[in-house]
Amino acid sequence: MKRRPVENIGAEFGSPLFEIAAYRVTPKRWDKEREELRETARSMMLPSVVEVASPEQIQRVEDRLMDSLVHDRGGFPYAQVIGWLRLIHDGPGPCVKAYTYKLPQKRFQRRFRQERYEWQGKEFELDFDYSELSNLDIADEIRSEIVRTTAKGGSLQGRWLDLACFDYMTVVIDWRSRLGLPRL
Structure with missing residues (x-):
């Protein structure tokens, strides 16, 4: 597989819809690690002080x-991003494709360096041709495919995806119009 640097994201594909960050750990786990850091800081103080x-x-x-x-x-969340899932509207039909960009290493410690995100290929493709789905149904179908990327066998297996912006924005996006589908 040919590796492409992150600067080429979207250059040869359709119009971008969303970029979803993939993190090394969940926010809950990150808070636990920060508490461990706080304990380390406390232990570094001299008892006499x-x-x-x-x-x-x-x-x-x-x-x-x-x-x-x-x-x-490194602080959370930005220093902990290990990859990106980019959603693209790639016509001519009403098709949504997701491409993965990840850091090349397999294991990530608390302190890791973000070098270059490398193109990993197409993660999934959803075709909404002849679809009678509502805007919310389209958003739900896209979201379920996004979540599958973190399941066993997915390219972002075991990682945490920040879907807050996606969840917030999908209720106001007219997906049918954005994908070129006729109104219901």
């Missing part, structure tokens, strides 16, 4: 250590 310092001073030192550790390890 803790005994003589006021609670406010301890909090300031703890916050500085935490900021340093977060800066060193």
